[in-house]
Amino acid sequence: MDVHLTINGEAWTLDVRAGELLLHALRRAGFYGVKHGCETGECGACAIILNHRLVNSCTMLAAQADGASIITIEGLAPDRPGARGWLDPIQQAFIDCGAIQCGYCTPAQILAAKALLRENSSPTEREVREALAGVICRCTGYVKPVQAVLRVAALLRGEPAPAFDETDDGTPALPFPSTGDLPEAEEPPAFTSSGAEPTPTAIRVDAPRLILAPPRPDTRVVNRPAIKVDAVKLAKGRPVFTDDLTLPGMLYGALLTSPQAHARIRTIDTAQARALPGVHAVLTYQDVPRVIYASGGQSYPNPPPYDQVSLDSKVRHVGDRVAAVAAESPEIAEEALGLIQVEYEPLPAVFDPLEAMQEGAPVIHDEPDAVGIHDAERNLVHDLHVAYGDVEQGLAEADLVVEREYRVHQVQQVHIEPHVCITWWDEDDRLVVRSSTQVPFHTRRMLAPLVQLPIRRIRVIKPRIGGGFGGKQEMVLEDLCAHLTLATGRPVRMEYTREQSFASARSRHPQILRYRVGANKDGTLTAVHLHIIADKGAYGPHGLTVQFVSGFRGLSTYRAPHLRFDCQVVYTNKPAPGAYRGYGAPQALFALESVMEETALALGFDPVEFKRRNWLREGDEITMAKAMGEGREGFQQFVRSSGLEQCVQQGAAIANWERRYDPNWRFDPARPHIRRGLGFAVAMHGSGIAGLDMGAASIKLNDDGSFNLTVGATDLGTGSDTILAQIAAEVLGVPTEDILVYSSDTDLTPFDKGAYASSTTYISGNAVFKAAQEVRQQIIQHAARHLFLDPDPQQMTLEGRQVWTHDGRSVPLDQVALHSLHQATQHQIMASASHMSYESPPPFSAQFAELEVDIQTGQVTVQRLVIAVDCGTAINPVTASGQVEGGVIQALGYTLCEEMAYDHAGRLLTTDLRSYRVFAADEVPEMPVILVQTYEPSGPYGAKAVGEIPKHGVAPAVASAIFHATGVRLRALPFTPERVWQRLQEAQIPGVSS
Amino acid sequence: MLPDYDSLAPATWAEALAALAAQPDVVPIAGGTNVVVGMRAGELRGRTLMDINRLPELHGIRVSDGHVVIGGGTTVAELLASPAITEHAYPLHQAAAAFANPLVRNRATIGGNLVDASPAADTYPPLLVLDAEVELVSLHGVRWLPLDQFVLGVNQTERRPEELLRSVRWPLAPERSAGLHHKLALRKGTACSVMSAAVRVDTDQLGRCTAARIALGAVAPRPIRAHEAEQSLVGESLTEVTIRRAAQLAGQACRPIDDVRSSAAYRRRVAEVVVRRLLTAVDLELKEGAQA
Ligand SMILES: Cc1cc2nc3c(=O)[nH]c(=O)nc-3n(C[C@H](O)[C@H](O)[C@H](O)COP(=O)(O)OP(=O)(O)OC[C@H]3O[C@@H](n4cnc5c(N)ncnc54)[C@H](O)[C@@H]3O)c2cc1C
């Protein structure tokens, strides 16, 4: 049927089916700026403006839009001949404020702002938050998007916008406190705490507070805000994501998943499905080679176990792979799935790791060809023991031993862009895989044996990625999609539904953590023992290394002469956890910080003081580093830079920590059911995997003095392309826009292990630094010899797109470029470099939480999360603070409300974004960020990592604050109202049951 | 599986009613926020989708004859923006403000919410305390049903397949009456949606309760009224004691099921707390009203 409508001011007639979603019709018509993240009305990525109102295009039929007027992101500042790249003021504000990370939610957020500002030119912060509330952003924590909308509203009203002052060269700059002394701590300028609304004109200056500790080299590009190199295309909603491409003859893949938690496939009949017109392939375990592999995207050789095959005759969890289909439309593919008849032989299933280890429990991996399982009969994937000193002796010597058990649950990454890939044969009969992946190079290497092609015949392209957070450090569907291309010869696109993202992709490992801490009355530690039982779900990816990180992190922040880590990693019939930002650290640090606070209190110490006595300082050895590498022996490490003490002091000042001792603050007689609390935690992480992670970069000079920078590092929304460009620009004496970054494509860019383990700034950044240094030398050499006729290049510098001699002569870079390419000793000025480090310098953080507990309902309302982070030098303070804000909010979800829940048969109950609750813009607390900058000698320009550290402190700080508020210690996440209420009941807090 | 559908876009009210009468498998679709999601999940009963959005009969908010009357196609966003709703149906205004998010509110209609009849449907508790009635129209005629009788169970109502819900109405509140609504949900850093409640108390000049309404959502297979709790207040002044007793009775009226979010015991518990707080707030409002 035909639907007539106006899209972005132009008349359109769309031929649609009666049941077709408006979302699909619009994307089919080429409006790729309309995204999708759930198709059930929850995420808002598909927002459009329909007759002046913001609506989801996935909960209405295309037919319902007949006669309507629609605006999509493409309509805001349409690219026209002669006017490409112009921007709507809202788009400009999102770019300027650093409000765009992965950019997947950005078109919808910008449209939400557009709809708001049309009706309300002076919105308050609360109104802005409410207007953005329907568009979930998993990256930003909403701080900068809200700031962007307030800013553009002010600009449109003709008011000056103070948040970003212009420096003379036109780049926005954030206010910097001067080097050295700490600035006076004060409330953040215009962020009101609860109660009064800010006046609409007051734009919050939410720029991170930067504190510069030691002196550092004077830099021009690095350590300053820079506009993200990909911001414009993302703000304009250009077709840059994996799915924004339709190839001729492309088929649509779909995955049949298991309804059974544990079963053998007795028979599987695909005849009917194959017979359905439009179906081109149906694959089951009978159709693909049985090659055993591990799906985690990790360095060669992948850590054991190898316990997966592309398709198997046995299913091990509800949501496990059963069959794959390729058909001419998604609808036909889905219909074909329904026609596949599977007869299952159900097997007993087990969902609890403690039960799974028992004698007689169902054996989940009984296949003979699995490799590297510690004891398959007992479902024991790994049994790990690492000791430093003698823990029993240390405990025996202690004045006090504190033993506690903590439990952490399973949560999901919830990147808004689902897992998606497109595979096809190119003209050279090579398999091209365009995939939303964090690990293109690992994927190429891991895919080759599964599809039985040599690595050289595979090319993996990573376009822009709509968030990953570790979920895409995994080969979850590239192999199936490739098999479908192999089977049909056609391009195939395959995507997980949101439900499959929950039930068939990866998540964070649940654990039971038991600590035994020995301490003396003087507040020193004698021993720490950590025993973890980890739930591995049905398959092993990342099981070894996540748990190693848990053990390492759980035994590293504090000095103790005796340490031990024991761990059992156990299979259960649940969707397999994998990598999730923070890896094994959030689990361990929740328990570690909690047990240290409990120990301090048991000894009669102030928890901050107790922790301070014991935490690692500059010069200290990280004792477990040698024993615990990435699932193997590691390398000796020392702390060479630490701003932890500063983080604690700065954070405490901003958090008004002294209120902790004010009974009047904690209890408000007007609201007798409310208790207030302040909590605290510290955290330590690493920067890359020592002795393993490698990143590489190539830089070449172009005729006009610009440079191509190609990196294997995979920017998944974090801004890594931008900070890598900044590093190159700094070395080469040019502004960031002179660096044209491309990442990543296994054919075109050098290797990088991928985006994980907090490694990109530190590892890939150092590779860029080295390559740029080399190019710089080549430029100077050429200029010295041919243009200055000066034999001594030693004292020459690059600055302002010029090569300078010490006596003030200069030539512009484009002249060097033209000369070297065309005129004398013709050659390409270019260099490549790679970097690996035996160190993994720790970033630190101090996290403060302020909250209210409603003791009658158990509701915990977190009002303020103050975080101070030592990430070394912040290469780009805007992207760095954006990482922190987004990470803190993900961590708050982990703490309060995100949880994968199952029924008795192992069926996931939280399969959509309504039952699995991710924070929206109007639900997040105030979140000041302080960057306490140290100078890490081994990092590029002194930088360490920032990506994962914000994930660690929130849960223990909230637990600490709840304890402060109520006197009740919560040792199991998440702190849902009911769980809190129950614990308060058990503790018989006065007033609880009234 | 996604079977293909037929679609209808009747231009007139009569056409719409005729289509419903002629074909048993016609599904009216208003905002589509339930229907489209249900269709994708393969849960739809019919195969012909009839867009009723454009029918003028379903739109408009007006106050006449001592009643507020709103069209069944009124969106939640329209409710939220309407001064008449804020003035005459404050609990409904509050429910609209707590409803989903702005995008969903721009599509979701009150008719869809009532006909879909989820136990957690947010417009039920406020409309129940307002004594709302729904107007059901088919080729055979028009009938009005009190909302309490309209809703039967999970996704079940008295609506016959050939009927459209044309409007919802309720009497203007008498003087010295106050009502409030609260949804216990994920807001401002708290955790997930649990239940909702609305209360309304009418009083005489002496401040004694002449009528009380207490309605609860998400605590039973259908939104419910807590009749015993209401009764316990009639003839009484609102005091800590009477409020506490009524709240307890309201808690006992719950017939919740355990689910992912919370156990039955907890829902009952918070229902009691929420009702107590709402009654306390209503009492305050009435007293302030009396002073003014
Ligand atoms: C993301 C999301 C969040 C949501 N949050 C909430 C929430 O917070 N609170 C809440 O209560 N609900 C919520 N819902 C559910 C839904 O939005 C509401 O129930 C909404 O009011 C339904 O209205 P609609 O117009 O979209 O209904 P539709 O989907 O169009 O129709 C729903 C049902 O009513 C029937 N129908 C509709 N109009 C009429 C009529 N006039 N006469 C007869 N039959 C009719 C349809 O045939 C169908 O059976 C949410 C839904 C989504 C997708």
Ligand code: FES
């Ligand atoms: S895709 Fe429409 S709301 Fe998520």
Ligand code: FES
């Ligand atoms: S920037 Fe919002 S989801 Fe990534």
